[in-house]
Amino acid sequence: MPDATSERCRGCGAAHAAGAPAPACRAGFDRMLALEFELPAAFGPVHHLTVAAWQLQHPDGQTPAALHTWRAMVADALDGRATTDELRRRTGRRFVGPARVRDAAAVAPPWWPRRWPITAADAASPDDSSDDPSVGRDPAAHAHRVLQWAASVRATLDRAAPPPDARRP
């Protein structure tokens, strides 16, 4: 694949597809969210992980507390310490309003990774150009990709800095 593009996502390092207005990660994330909202019974169970993995890979503008919460959420979900419903409730409690999550001036800690083995572009459906509408719409395959993505986000963060106490209430 020719690498004529020099633009990369500031958060996750994903490249822009040639001529695309946004990095490939954004398109992948939008595609996953669309599936999870369109067919919540099938695709929704991993929605909290999709959102948390995305936020962790795009940390600028988020408060340290928000980043801590996303990180703990991924760990708790992957380790089976919290059910999907619990994770949703926790998010609702912590993030009452967007003002508490977003801080335009906030930048991630200097050690925060800027390149990741798996980005949202990789985690989304591998082939969205297919004419076959069933491609990329297998819930089990979707869940598998999101879980792998979240696990790699966690491992990348843990390599960069030891995990904070994820069990803190």
Ligand SMILES: [Zn+2]
């Ligand atoms: Zn990105």
